[in-house]
Structures are given as C-alpha cells and as structure tokens.
Amino acid sequence: MKISLTVNGELRESEIEPRTLLVQYLRENLALTGTNIGCDTSSCGACSMHLNGEAVKSCTILAAQADGCNITTIEGLAKGGKMHPMQEAFMQNHGLQCGYCTPGMVMAAISLLEENANPTEDEVRVGLEGNLCRCTGYHNIIQSVLACAKGGN
Amino acid sequence: MLPAAFDYKRAGSAAEAISLVSEYGEDAKFLAGGHSLLPLMKLRLAAPSVLVDIGRLSDLSYIRDAGDHIAIGALTRHMDVEKSPVLAQHVPLLAHAAWHVGDPQVRHRGTIGGSIAHADPASDLPATTLALGATYVVQGASGTREIAAKDFYKGFLESALRPDEMLTEIRVPKMNGAGWSFQKFNRRAQDWAIVGVAAWRRGSESGVGLVNMGSTPVLASSVASAIASGASVADAAQKASNEAEPQSDLNATSDYRKHLASVLVRRALEEASR
Numbered sequence: 001m002k003i004s005l006t007v008n009g010e011l012r013e014s015e016i017e018p019r020t021l022l023v024q025y026l027r028e029n030l031a032l033t034g035t036n037i038g039c040d041t042s043s044c045g046a047c048s049m050h051l052n053g054e055a056v057k058s059c060t061i062l063a064a065q066a067d068g069c070n071i072t073t074i075e076g077l078a079k080g081g082k083m084h085p086m087q088e089a090f091m092q093n094h095g096l097q098c099g100y101c102t103p104g105m106v107m108a109a110i111s112l113l114e115e116n117a118n119p120t121e122d123e124v125r126v127g128l129e130g131n132l133c134r135c136t137g138y139h140n141i142i143q144s145v146l147a148c149a150k151g152g153n
Numbered sequence: 154m155l156p157a158a159f160d161y162k163r164a165g166s167a168a169e170a171i172s173l174v175s176e177y178g179e180d181a182k183f184l185a186g187g188h189s190l191l192p193l194m195k196l197r198l199a200a201p202s203v204l205v206d207i208g209r210l211s212d213l214s215y216i217r218d219a220g221d222h223i224a225i226g227a228l229t230r231h232m233d234v235e236k237s238p239v240l241a242q243h244v245p246l247l248a249h250a251a252w253h254v255g256d257p258q259v260r261h262r263g264t265i266g267g268s269i270a271h272a273d274p275a276s277d278l279p280a281t282t283l284a285l286g287a288t289y290v291v292q293g294a295s296g297t298r299e300i301a302a303k304d305f306y307k308g309f310l311e312s313a314l315r316p317d318e319m320l321t322e323i324r325v326p327k328m329n330g331a332g333w334s335f336q337k338f339n340r341r342a343q344d345w346a347i348v349g350v351a352a353w354r355r356g357s358e359s360g361v362g363l364v365n366m367g368s369t370p371v372l373a374s375s376v377a378s379a380i381a382s383g384a385s386v387a388d389a390a391q392k393a394s395n396e397a398e399p400q401s402d403l404n405a406t407s408d409y410r411k412h413l414a415s416v417l418v419r420r421a422l423e424e425a426s427r
Binding site: 001017018019020021024040041042043045048051054055056057060061062064065067108111112115126127129130131 | 154155156157158159160161163184187188191192195196204206208255256257258259261262342343
C-alpha cells in the first residue's frame with residue numbers, strides 16, 4: 001500500500017507492506033536510525049517519537065496508521081546545527097550513560113514539557129514512567145528535564 | 154517482531170467499518186489505537202487476515218454530559234479520559250483509573266473502547282466501568298443495542314460483542330459526589346496490576362470492581378451487598394477474596410491474589426468512605 005507522511009518537515013511517500021511498523025519504516029525505509037528499538041513490546045520507550053506532536057511508541061504503531069501524519073524523530077530536533085534545548089540539557093547534566101535510551105527519553109521529555117511546562121521532580125519521574133534506562137541513570141535524566149524546564153524551554 | 158501479513162482497510166465511518174468487517178467475517182478485526190491488538194499480533198497470538206482501521210473516526214471521540222450519565226465515544230483516548238474536566242467533575246474514579254493505564258505514550262494512542270472491547274481482565278478500565286455500572290452501546294449490521302457492563306464479559310478476552318459489532322459508546326452514570334478509590338498493586342510503574350480495585354461508595358450504596366482476579370474483570374457484588382446490609386468495611390472487604398478464582402502466574406499465586414484482593418478492597422473502601 002502507499003503512504004505519505006511528513007517526517008521531520010519533509011514529505012515522504014512510500015510503498016509499504018501493511019504490517020510494516022512505524023519504527024521499522026523510519027529505520028529501514030528512510031534510514032533514520034536515530035530511533036532505537038529496545039523491547040519491541042511497548043514497554044521500554046526506546047522507540048518514542050512524536051506523532052502529531054505527542055510522544056508515542058513507534059514499535060506499536062503501523063506505518064499505515066501514521067499515513068498523513070506529522071512525525072518528528074530525534075534527527076528532527078536540532079535546527080541550523082544547534083541542538084534542541086532538551087538535547088542541550090541532557091548534555092550539560094550528563095543525562096545519559098550508554099545512550100541507548102536517550103533518543104526515546106529526549107522525545108518523551110519534550111512531550112512531557114508540552115503538557116506540563118513546569119513539572120515537579122515527582123511529575124517528571126511519573127511522566128517518564130514509560131521509558132526505561134538499563135544503566136539506571138535516572139537521576140541525571142530527571143535533572144536534565146528539570147533544567148530544561150527551568151530554562152523556560 | 155512483525156505481525157503475520159494482513160490486508161489493511163481504513164474505514165471512513167462506523168457504518169463502513171461494520172460493513173467491511175461483515176464482508177470479511179471472523180478473520181477481520183477492528184483496529185483502534187492498536188495498543189492491545191498489535192502486541193498480540195506481533196507475538197503471533199492473533200493473526201487476523203484483515204484489519205479494519207477505525208482510528209480516524211473522530212466523530213467517535215467525545216465526552217459529553219448526557220444528564221444522568223456521561224457519554225464517552227469509544228475512540229476517546231486514555232489521555233483525553235484522564236484530562237477531561239467533565240469526567241473530573243462527574244466520574245472522577247474513571248478519569249483517575251485512566252491515568253493508571255500504561256504510560257503517557259500508551260495513553261496518547263490507546264482508546265477506552267479498544268480496552269473494553271479487548272476484555273482483558275488485567276486492564277484497568279473494564280473493571281472500573283463495571284464497578285461504576287456502565288452501559289456499552291454497540292453497533293452492528295442489524296442495528297444498535299445496549300449491553301450492561303455486568304453482562305458484557307464472557308471469558309478471557311471474550312465479550313458479548315458479535316464479530317460484526319463495534320463498540321461505539323460507553324455510558325457511565327454520574328457519581329453524584331460518591332467517595333471513590335482506585336488501588337493498583339504492581340511491581341513496576343507501568344506494569345499491569347497484579348491485583349487492582351476500583352471502588353465507590355455513597356452511604357449504603359457501593360460498587361467494587363476487581364482487576365486481574367480471574368478470566369474476566371470481576372464485579373464484587375458480595376462486597377456491595379455486605380456494605381448495603383450495614384457490615385463494617387473490614388468485614389465487607391473479606392468477601393472480596395471469595396469473589397473469584399484468580400490464576401497463579403509468575404507474579405503471584407492464586408492464594409496471594411485472594412489475600413491481596415481483600416486487603417486492597419479494604420483500603421479502597423476506607424478511602425471511599427471518608
């Protein structure tokens with residue numbers, strides 16, 4: 001089947017099999033490998049990206065369901081060679097260790113601040129419940145999100 | 154992991170969706186948010202040959218005050234149930250229970266209708282709407298009918314829905330100031346409940362739903378009867394452990410679940426009785 005969607009501001013049209021998962025479509029058809037696949041069962045959040053501006057788990061969405069939608073992945077955040085404030089906050093606060101969960105964490109964190117611009121530490125912890133960090137680097141991840149919120153971004 | 158191959162059809166209306174499913178018979182499945190069905194398909198526990206995508210039927214996404222009850226369109230997402238001011242005012246137990254579903258990403262996609270039609274005893278919303286005495290409206294090729302929540306759940310992932318019927322609306326009675334509580338016992342933040350309890354109370358009236366206590370969501374009517382006849386919360390809660398025959402699994406034995414049910418029902422009723 002044919003789908004057409006906007007990915008990081010660019011219109012993409014593709015012929016796909018209906019069973020193609022959104023994450024697989026982005027990684028394999030569009031070569032956007034910044035989004036990782038972790039558990040592949042909608043538990044870990046590594047594959048989080050934005051669908052029409054909201055964080056979703058792209059391992060549990062068909063590419064066909066995203067037909068006509070607006071997708072933003074980790075590759076679409078930096079503008080003009082300048083990191084997104086959330087990426088900058090993760091860098092400044094050492095919000096990562098191995099980095100595998102990071103793209104999903106950043107996408108989920110941006111979505112969280114869209115819905116709650118000034119979260120408490122508890123609200124950040126609960127808001128990121130769908131993202132697992134196997135390095136258990138949560139402390140600095142939470143600090144990164146709080147720093148980004150405090151910076152008014 | 155990829156699901157087995159299927160044909161994908163996108164419905165432009167409820168009527169078209171029903172006619173597509175009737176055309177393809179039992180091999181066809183409705184796809185709403187996909188957060189119950191797609192995981193099953195990826196694990197090859199389900200392999201429908203046709204998916205009828207109803208996810209774009211935005212006219213089935215609404216939360217309306219309908220006098221004595223709140224009418225919720227089946228395609229209303231968990232996040233919209235959680236954040237609805239109408240539900241916060243009239244059915245706060247349901248809004249709160251929706252917040253317990255999965256995580257924010259899951260709640261951005263999953264729908265209340267999908268969760269109920271999937272009829273998973275471990276899901277939060279089937280037991281919650283059961284406790285609240287909800288009615289489900291379903292539409293099929295031969296018309297529309299209403300099914301009381303207590304008559305809906307027939308077995309593990311089995312409901313009273315016929316293959317060509319689609320759940321379109323959930324009608325939840327207003328709580329009219331009743332006290333309420335939702336207790337979810339799990340090991341990690343986003344897990345399914347090992348046991349969960351949705352409860353409300355207004356004087357001698359009450360409703361208690363149990364999550365993950367058997368092959369279907371359970372309405373603990375013996376607990377409500379005990380409260381109605383003046384039993385203490387502690388005594389009424391004891392009845393919960395005899396309401397169901399829960400399964401044993403990696404998380405808990407059947408006996409442990411029965412114990413947990415009475416403890417959580419007591420906590421829930423204490424909170425709802427304040």
